[in-house]
Amino acid sequence: MTETQTPVEAVGTARPTLLEARDLHVGFPSRGRRARAVDGVDLAIGEGEIVALVGESGCGKTTLARTLLGLERPTSGSVLYGGTALEYGSKALKAYRREVQLVLQDPMGSLNPRQTVYEAVAEGPRIHGLPGEQEVVASALSRAGLRPPERFFLRYPHELSGGQRQRVVIAGALALEPKVLIADEPVASLDASVRGEILALLLRLRDELGLSALVVTHDLGLAWNIADRVAVMYLGRIVESGPVEQVLTAPRHPYTQALLSVLPESPERVVLTGEPPDPTRIPGGCRFHARCQVLASGRAAEAGVDGRCRAEPLAVLPAVPTAQAACHYAAAVD
Amino acid sequence: MALLELDDVSVTYRIAAGEVPAVRGVSLTLDAGTALGVAGESGSGKSTLAMALLRLLPRDARVGGRILLDGEDVLAMKWGRLRAVRWAEASIVFQGAQHGLNPVQRIGDQIAEPLLVHGLAKPDSARGRVAELLEQVGLPAWRARSYPHELSGGQRQRIMIAMALACSPRLIIADEPTTALDVMVQAQVLTLIKELLAERGISLIMISHDLSVLADVCDRLAVMYAGRVVEHGPSREVFHDPKHPYSAALAAAFPTVGDPVSRLAPKGLGGDPPDPMDLPPGCSFHPRCPVALDVCPTLDVELWPAGPERRAACVHVRPEKAEPAETTLEVS
Ligand SMILES: Nc1ncnc2c1ncn2[C@@H]1O[C@H](COP(=O)(O)OP(=O)(O)OP(=O)(O)O)[C@@H](O)[C@H]1O
Ligand SMILES: Nc1ncnc2c1ncn2[C@@H]1O[C@H](COP(=O)(O)OP(=O)(O)O)[C@@H](O)[C@H]1O
Ligand code: SF4
Ligand code: SF4
Ligand SMILES: [Mg+2]
Ligand SMILES: [Mg+2]
Numbered sequence: 047m048t049e050t051q052t053p054v055e056a057v058g059t060a061r062p063t064l065l066e067a068r069d070l071h072v073g074f075p076s077r078g079r080r081a082r083a084v085d086g087v088d089l090a091i092g093e094g095e096i097v098a099l100v101g102e103s104g105c106g107k108t109t110l111a112r113t114l115l116g117l118e119r120p121t122s123g124s125v126l127y128g129g130t131a132l133e134y135g136s137k138a139l140k141a142y143r144r145e146v147q148l149v150l151q152d153p154m155g156s157l158n159p160r161q162t163v164y165e166a167v168a169e170g171p172r173i174h175g176l177p178g179e180q181e182v183v184a185s186a187l188s189r190a191g192l193r194p195p196e197r198f199f200l201r202y203p204h205e206l207s208g209g210q211r212q213r214v215v216i217a218g219a220l221a222l223e224p225k226v227l228i229a230d231e232p233v234a235s236l237d238a239s240v241r242g243e244i245l246a247l248l249l250r251l252r253d254e255l256g257l258s259a260l261v262v263t264h265d266l267g268l269a270w271n272i273a274d275r276v277a278v279m280y281l282g283r284i285v286e287s288g289p290v291e292q293v294l295t296a297p298r299h300p301y302t303q304a305l306l307s308v309l310p311e312s313p314e315r316v317v318l319t320g321e322p323p324d325p326t327r328i329p330g331g332c333r334f335h336a337r338c339q340v341l342a343s344g345r346a347a348e349a350g351v352d353g354r355c356r357a358e359p360l361a362v363l364p365a366v367p368t369a370q371a372a373c374h375y376a377a378a379v380d
Numbered sequence: 381m382a383l384l385e386l387d388d389v390s391v392t393y394r395i396a397a398g399e400v401p402a403v404r405g406v407s408l409t410l411d412a413g414t415a416l417g418v419a420g421e422s423g424s425g426k427s428t429l430a431m432a433l434l435r436l437l438p439r440d441a442r443v444g445g446r447i448l449l450d451g452e453d454v455l456a457m458k459w460g461r462l463r464a465v466r467w468a469e470a471s472i473v474f475q476g477a478q479h480g481l482n483p484v485q486r487i488g489d490q491i492a493e494p495l496l497v498h499g500l501a502k503p504d505s506a507r508g509r510v511a512e513l514l515e516q517v518g519l520p521a522w523r524a525r526s527y528p529h530e531l532s533g534g535q536r537q538r539i540m541i542a543m544a545l546a547c548s549p550r551l552i553i554a555d556e557p558t559t560a561l562d563v564m565v566q567a568q569v570l571t572l573i574k575e576l577l578a579e580r581g582i583s584l585i586m587i588s589h590d591l592s593v594l595a596d597v598c599d600r601l602a603v604m605y606a607g608r609v610v611e612h613g614p615s616r617e618v619f620h621d622p623k624h625p626y627s628a629a630l631a632a633a634f635p636t637v638g639d640p641v642s643r644l645a646p647k648g649l650g651g652d653p654p655d656p657m658d659l660p661p662g663c664s665f666h667p668r669c670p671v672a673l674d675v676c677p678t679l680d681v682e683l684w685p686a687g688p689e690r691r692a693a694c695v696h697v698r699p700e701k702a703e704p705a706e707t708t709l710e711v712s
Contacts, residue, residue: 103533103562207652208422237421238589238633239626242648249644264562270637271646295638308567310592311636317567319518 061092063129064258065114065146065226066365070123072106072113079326083109084120085282090365091226094256096248098269098290100305101279104323107262110279111228114260115148144174147219149229156215157203163187163214164199170222182221189255190217191247209240216247227251227259233268245272266305270294275367278302281323281333283362288369298371298380300340331356332374340375349378382448383551383583384410384433389445390607391428391437400656402428404607405445412550415577415584417594417615419630420604423653426587427475429604430553433585434466449551467498470551471544473537475559475587481528487539488514488524494546513542517572534565538572545576552576553585558593570597591630595619603627606654606664609683613690623692625669663694671696 072084083106091097099107112118114125116132116139125132132142147170150156157166167183176182187195190213203211212232219227229248233241249272251257261273269276269290276294277287278301286299297303304316316339329336335355338346346352351374360372371377391403403425410416418426431437433447435454447454449465457465474480482490488510495501501509511521517538528536537557544552557573558566574597576582588594594601594615601615603624611624622628629649635642651668654660660667666676679695686692 102564210652237653238591238630239421239649242633242646243650244648245646246648249646266563266637267635267642270639271635271642272644291643305563306637308563309637310596310634315567315571317571318564319568 060367061095063090063365064093064095064127065091065260066126067110067114068124068126068365069362070110070113070125071121072109072118073121076326081325082282082328083325084113085325085328086123086362087279087282087284088362088365089277089284089287090367091258091260092367093225094252094258095275096252096259096261096273098273098276099260099262099279100264100266100269100276102264102305102323104325105279106282106325107264107279108230111148111230111260111262115146115228116142117148140174144222145224146226146228147222147224149216149219149227149232157211159203161202162199163192163201163203163206166203166214167217167221170218174222176222183217186217186221187214189220189251190214191243192217207240208236209243212236212240212244213247216244220251225258227257228262229259230262231264232261234263234265242271248272266294266309278305281328282325283333283360283372285334285360285363285373286369286371287363289367292369298369298376299334299373300338300375301334302371304339331358332360332372346375349375351375351378381412382409383412383450384408384585385446385448386433387446387448389429389432389443389447391425391432391444392442393428393438394440394442398657401659402441402607402656403432406604406607406609407445408602408609408612410551410583410585412583413577413581414600415586415598417591417598417601418585418587418604419589419591419594419601419627421589421630421653423656424604425607425656426604427555430472430555430585430587433553434470434472435462436472467494467547467549469549470553471547471549473540473544473552473554473557475555481536481539483528485527486524487526487528487531491524491539491543491546494543498547500547509546513545516545516576517542518568532565534561534568537561537565537569541569541572541576549582551583551585553587555587556589557586559588559590566593573597589630590634591619591627592634603630606659607656608664608693610665610694611686611690611692612683613687613692617687617690623686623690623697624665624694625671625696626665627692629670 067087067089070084070087074081074083087110101107113120119134164183167186168179171179171182184195187198192198192213233244248259273290276290277284280301286293286302297306304318307314307316318337332355335341340346341352341355346355354374363370363372386406386408389403389406393400393402406429420426432443443455491510491513492506495506495509510524514521514523519538558569577584586598598615601618602609602612605626611618611627618627619631622631632647649668654664662677662679663681666672673695681693683691683693684697686697
């Protein structure tokens with residue numbers, strides 16, 4: 047094994063796993079080649095746990111999220127919910143959707159401009175034939191912070207602010223009383239001032255309803271704000287994961303270190319250059335080696351791992367809650 | 381010396397439903413070779429102000445006040461002069477404009493176009509100039525032959541900057557140049573902007589709703605709310621020690637990773653942005669203000685002095701109310 051593990055001081059309550067990706071691969075044909083968008087991922091989301099999935103654009107976050115939702119079928123590997131492998135028949139998927147709901151980025155894009163708030167939120171309950179539609183809608187809206195809910199029933203998306211629209215999208219997901227929310231960049235298109243409100247809502251839903259969430263983002267501040275655990279993705283793989291405090295204050299993978307270093311307040315920046323990574327051309331050895339600042343600066347050579355960086359692939363990180371990094375250098379210097 | 385001076389600038393859009401006062405009396409100064417950040421939430425009037433500077437607003441917009449570029453009144457310029465100014469002296473990188481690149485024209489031709497149109501290059505020398513511009517924004521010369529869809533979002537944003545640089549302007553106005561880019565690409569674009577500022581003495585007005593980004597790049601910062609500047613001052617000070625509760629809310633919205641205060645405690649600002657056609661009386665921030673006083677709904681707020689080179693439009697900085705030790709604002 048090449049990954050390294052450090053025990054966490056306070057793992058606290060080890061949460062039973064609710065949703066899990068096991069050795070997941072998702073590929074697409076792309077310009078005559080194959081894009082390995084998700085290229086070997088083990089990831090577990092515990093009951094009542096908020097996990098942030100971070101990484102730069104194109105690294106495979108949305109593909110992984112969509113696969114967890116059953117919207118994309120894995121090329122190999124599996125998705126498990128409550129310990130049972132996901133089935134892809136339409137009935138099984140429909141039942142699954144009640145448990146695991148998607149919250150999309152860009153509320154303007156995901157709401158139908160000609161549909162009232164009521165209609166938008168009632169759509170899910172109708173498909174699933176839930177009784178007491180009006181109460182279901184009202185309670186979902188008020189849980190999403192739109193109170194009193196009746197005041198919003200007949201409004202159209204263009205009559206709402208960006209933050210309110212995002213709340214409607216969240217209410218639509220809550221209406222089915224899911225166990226897990228998968229939120230793809232839930233605040234990326236929102237103003238700074240509204241952002242905190244929506245994040246606070248996600249935290250409150252966890253505290254009050256015990257919801258689990260996978261939050262997909264490239265915003266490390268968001269992870270710091272709401273997540274228990276963070277998984278850092280690079281070119282289809284999780285390269286570092288663990289409790290937020292540990293990974294974000296003492297990152298061990300050079301890629302995580304670079305991501306943190308470019309935050310406005312950090313002292314020394316490592317701005318990665320080079321073309322954005324291409325999932326149709328995943329490099330051999332460590333998939334990050336062509337852009338790795340630790341390798342480029344000679345530190346990997348000093349630790350005697352530079353040869354392995356270029357030639358020896360890292361093993362897939364297992365789905366454990368403790369901190370771990372897929373890096374030859376991190377393993378050698380710890 | 382001031383490159384740009386705004387004196388009581390206002391912009392009102394006339395629409396069927398009435399008048400939208402989008403910018404309401406903004407006075408600001410930009411010294412040559414410096415960078416000014418303009419922050420504020422969506423709808424606060426940032427883009428309207430930016431477009432007013434070069435008279436790029438639609439016809440239904442009425443502009444008041446004075447805008448002096450190098451001492452020359454922009455609002456009084458003849459059309460021909462204005463066109464020359466737009467290319468040679470000041471250029472805008474628009475919000476979301478990287479999606480506006482012509483999809484069927486090669487990048488190089490798009491960059492060369494203004495050069496040829498304005499007679500700044502002959503067809504045979506344009507190619508060299510394009511290569512030079514691409515190099516300045518950190519792209520290889522062969523990229524001139526690419527089409528927009530072959531580039532990433534960050535690369536397209538670099539192209540927009542290259543186009544803004546094409547006619548060697550002295551002032552660049554960048555409207556949300558990094559919003560919607562991911563962190564690493566944002567860092568690349570910001571590094572590029574900072575290099576251009578340092579090496580070429582260009583002046584910059586940068587618009588964003590992310591105070592941390594503005595504080596990083598700009599010397600001074602102006603925070604807008606409901607069409608007005610509610611605070612301005614040196615950028616680090618405004619970011620780290622905001623005097624207006626709205627600036628404080630913006631500053632707190634993006635947490636510092638590692639700061640225990642913000643761990644599992646996202647900070648936002650309740651309430652909705654004001655409707656410009658129906659602004660609250662007194663301080664227009666009062667319905668959302670966590671530290672509002674009884675007088676706020678009837679108070680005539682102005683930009684009062686709030687420390688050296690600083691101003692804020694909040695009753696808490698009025699000299700007669702100020703306490704010997706400054707109170708820090710907490711917004712939750
Ligand atoms: N249907 C598809 N066909 C071909 N390639 C695809 C498809 N979906 C995704 N990809 C490719 O897979 C890679 C990962 O895409 P994905 O959307 O998962 O990235 P992401 O991490 O969510 O990025 P962003 O932060 O920009 O949203 C990208 O290179 C993308 O171009
Ligand atoms: N062409 C227009 N016609 C009418 N109203 C407009 C127009 N453009 C902007 N507005 C209004 O002016 C206000 C300020 O908008 P804008 O300058 O785009 O703000 P910002 O860039 O800060 O988000 C908003 O209320 C917006 O709805
Ligand atoms: S394994 Fe080597 S190349 Fe990969 S991240 Fe670690 S040090 Fe860098
Ligand atoms: S003047 Fe009053 S309402 Fe306005 S920002 Fe200051 S305290 Fe808040
Ligand atoms: Mg995505
Ligand atoms: Mg704007």
